[in-house]
Amino acid sequence: MQDDDATSFPDVLAANAAYANGFGLGGLAPRAARGLAIVTCMDSRIEPLAMLGLAPGDAKILRNAGARVTEDVLRSLVLASYLLGVDRAMVIAHTNCRMAEGDESDVHDAVRDAGGPDTRSLTFLVSGDQNGTVREDVQRVRSWPYLTGLEVGGFLYDVDSGRITQLC
Amino acid sequence: MQDDDATSFPDVLAANAAYANGFGLGGLAPRAARGLAIVTCMDSRIEPLAMLGLAPGDAKILRNAGARVTEDVLRSLVLASYLLGVDRAMVIAHTNCRMAEGDESDVHDAVRDAGGPDTRSLTFLVSGDQNGTVREDVQRVRSWPYLTGLEVGGFLYDVDSGRITQLC
Numbered sequence: 001m002q003d004d005d006a007t008s009f010p011d012v013l014a015a016n017a018a019y020a021n022g023f024g025l026g027g028l029a030p031r032a033a034r035g036l037a038i039v040t041c042m043d044s045r046i047e048p049l050a051m052l053g054l055a056p057g058d059a060k061i062l063r064n065a066g067a068r069v070t071e072d073v074l075r076s077l078v079l080a081s082y083l084l085g086v087d088r089a090m091v092i093a094h095t096n097c098r099m100a101e102g103d104e105s106d107v108h109d110a111v112r113d114a115g116g117p118d119t120r121s122l123t124f125l126v127s128g129d130q131n132g133t134v135r136e137d138v139q140r141v142r143s144w145p146y147l148t149g150l151e152v153g154g155f156l157y158d159v160d161s162g163r164i165t166q167l168c
Numbered sequence: 169m170q171d172d173d174a175t176s177f178p179d180v181l182a183a184n185a186a187y188a189n190g191f192g193l194g195g196l197a198p199r200a201a202r203g204l205a206i207v208t209c210m211d212s213r214i215e216p217l218a219m220l221g222l223a224p225g226d227a228k229i230l231r232n233a234g235a236r237v238t239e240d241v242l243r244s245l246v247l248a249s250y251l252l253g254v255d256r257a258m259v260i261a262h263t264n265c266r267m268a269e270g271d272e273s274d275v276h277d278a279v280r281d282a283g284g285p286d287t288r289s290l291t292f293l294v295s296g297d298q299n300g301t302v303r304e305d306v307q308r309v310r311s312w313p314y315l316t317g318l319e320v321g322g323f324l325y326d327v328d329s330g331r332i333t334q335l336c
Contacts, residue, residue, distance in 0.1 A: 008256050008319040009321055009334070011221070012202075012221060012258070013334065014221075015220055015221020016219055016220055016330075018221065019218060019219050019220075019221065020329055020331035020332075023329060025215070025327075025330065026329070026330075028212070030211065030264065031212075032212050033212070034179075034180075036180070042228040042229055042230050042244055042248065044199075044224065044225050044227055044229070044252075045196045045198065045225060047193070050187060052183055052187075053179070053180060053182075053183020053184065053187065056215055057212050059212055060210040061231050062210050063229050063230055063231045064232075064240050064241070064243075065243060065247045065248070068240075070239075071238075071240070072232050072239070072240040072241070073240070075232075075290060075291070075292060075293070078279065078284070078287060078292075079233045079266065079279075080210065081284075084212075084266065096198065098247065098251055098252065099247070107251075110250075110251055111247075116246070116250035116314075117313070117314055117316075122314065123243070124247060125243070145285070146287060146290065148285075151176040158188075159196070161188055161191060162187050163188035164184045164188075166177070
């Protein structure tokens with residue numbers, strides 16, 4: 001362990017010690033009890049379980065910037081589907097998402113304006129048509145030949161109201 | 169909307185309507201209030217916020233099969249770091265993880281035994297040395313030139329005790 005690591009996380013590690021002392025999830029099975037996988041954004045305002053009435057043990061949760069169906073998500077969904085009890089998946093984007101404002105060049109500019117490096121060799125998967133992108137991402141899962149048994153829906157979560165609307 | 173989608177998610181959509189009626193997170197800012205990103209597994213037994221004493225609004229949460237630092241995670245961390253207030257990140261694997269049992273061929277065999285397709289053209293990122301893999305993934309973040317300002321630590325979460333141990 002490097003000294004700088006030891007000093008970067010004292011608050012959350014102290015909180016974890018308290019969590020472990022009162023731990024009540026020890027008996028959960030590894031399979032998703034409600035047969036559900038959720039693909040959503042990394043956004044700090046989203047509560048994937050609470051917003052769907054779920055509890056720990058119920059669902060596999062996949063999260064990245066923009067709730068995009070990447071190769072990483074497809075890989076994970078195969079494992080969830082065949083080995084971990086998942087038979088339905090929700091792709092849930094959200095309103096007021098930084099990945100749905102403008103286009104790739106806008107985000108490259110924003111990173112540079114924030115003091116970051118030139119990121120133009122990266123692709124951030126920004127979408128100027130969020131609802132259309134959710135439909136395309138859902139179609140990507142549906143048409144992926146490794147996931148034939150999975151029911152998939154596309155949704156938008158409103159961060160101001162907490163309400164989820166089904167798009168496809 | 170396709171009819172089959174409308175019938176696959178009635179339970180969770182009904183629960184969301186109740187969640188929205190009692191919604192209390194409407195005022196949250198999009199930046200991570202505690203400056204934290206968490207990279208962890210999709211596993212249904214993990215509560216990323218509760219296990220670290222965090223609340224909605226505090227952290228960006230990235231999840232995939234195995235808590236692996238993929239291109240998707242790196243892309244997301246750049247956005248979190250420069251645009252969303254993140255200056256520290258935790259990579260948190262967990263005990264009893266399907267992605268840390270055996271090797272790639274064992275998982276391909278398990279998918280086939282579960283009635284799935286031949287997945288040998290896919291890479292699941294299975295690790296036979298979980299602690300070593302966490303250290304390598306942390307090093308991958310540290311050495312990525314697009315993320316120079318980010319403090320990163322590697323951790324193991326024990327699903328039986330709720331306790332997190334720092335590895336690096």
